[in-house]
Amino acid sequence: MQALPLAIMAFLLYLGAASWQGLTLLRRVPQRPVLVRALGVLGLLFHLPAALQLIDQSPGLMPGLSTSAAVLTAIMIVLLLGVSLAKPVLNVAVALFPISGLALLLAVGLPSPERTGGMTPGIALHAMSSAFAFGVLFIAACQAVLLGLQNQALRHHHIRGMVQVLPPLTTMERVLFELIWAGMALLTLSIISGFLFLDSMFAQHLAHKTILSLAAWLIFAILLISHHVLGWRGMRAVRWTLGGCAVLLLAYFGSKFVLEVILDRA
Numbered sequence: 001m002q003a004l005p006l007a008i009m010a011f012l013l014y015l016g017a018a019s020w021q022g023l024t025l026l027r028r029v030p031q032r033p034v035l036v037r038a039l040g041v042l043g044l045l046f047h048l049p050a051a052l053q054l055i056d057q058s059p060g061l062m063p064g065l066s067t068s069a070a071v072l073t074a075i076m077i078v079l080l081l082g083v084s085l086a087k088p089v090l091n092v093a094v095a096l097f098p099i100s101g102l103a104l105l106l107a108v109g110l111p112s113p114e115r116t117g118g119m120t121p122g123i124a125l126h127a128m129s130s131a132f133a134f135g136v137l138f139i140a141a142c143q144a145v146l147l148g149l150q151n152q153a154l155r156h157h158h159i160r161g162m163v164q165v166l167p168p169l170t171t172m173e174r175v176l177f178e179l180i181w182a183g184m185a186l187l188t189l190s191i192i193s194g195f196l197f198l199d200s201m202f203a204q205h206l207a208h209k210t211i212l213s214l215a216a217w218l219i220f221a222i223l224l225i226s227h228h229v230l231g232w233r234g235m236r237a238v239r240w241t242l243g244g245c246a247v248l249l250l251a252y253f254g255s256k257f258v259l260e261v262i263l264d265r266a
Contacts, residue, residue, distance in 0.1 A: 010050065065253065123198065140176060181224065
């Protein structure tokens with residue numbers, strides 16, 4: 001099957017799952033986690049073949065900007081569905097599923113080949129740990145948004161609606177920091193493997209990605225240490241999480257956007 005029909009089916013299934021979970025947060029429909037996960041898995045079954053077709057169409061072994069987004073969002077959905085079996089993070093699907101569907105549709109319509117060579121096992125380790133680190137930390141950022149909304153609602157004594165559906169504030173916060181710890185472990189592995197297996201992490205085409213990745217690592221490290229030592233939590237934790245994820249987003253996709261779009265057009 002061609003990539004476009006696969007992408008459309010994946011988008012519709014993701015949209016259906018996200019809509020149900022969104023209506024659950026608004027208390028318009030009952031909670032149906034099995035339904036949401038089932039629609040997510042079905043969407044993934046269409047997403048993965050489409051992403052593989054996009055990779056096959058790239059002349060190099062490293063995918064470009066739009067293809068990377070399609071592959072990375074598939075990884076994030078796998079992580080979310082897996083983690084949601086043990087932790088209350090399924091509400092993240094409200095944002096992640098539609099974003100993933102749109103990323104796949106854009107990748108099908110706007111393929112962006114990368115001009116790189118082969119991938120050694122060391123570079124593969126770096127690439128996979130980078131992808132999983134971003135996936136976990138993006139889920140943490142979505143969790144932080146929900147935590148922030150919940151925190152603000154409780155501060156203003158709004159105890160109806162979404163607040164009644166979300167887990168307790170302490171549980172939401174604990175899950176957030178568990179996700180950040182996991183993401184930090186993967187990001188540390190990504191940075192170390194990059195220095196070990198890449199020729200130069202500060203080469204011209206990698207310098208901005210390296211610097212921004214190190215900056216994101218530092219932001220998350222400060223947050224985790226301050227949470228443990230100074231008791232940082234609540235909205236401060238939310239802001240630092242979103243800030244670190246924003247820097248990481250620039251590191252992963254900002255560099256590709258500059259290299260493939262701005263410099264190519266110039």
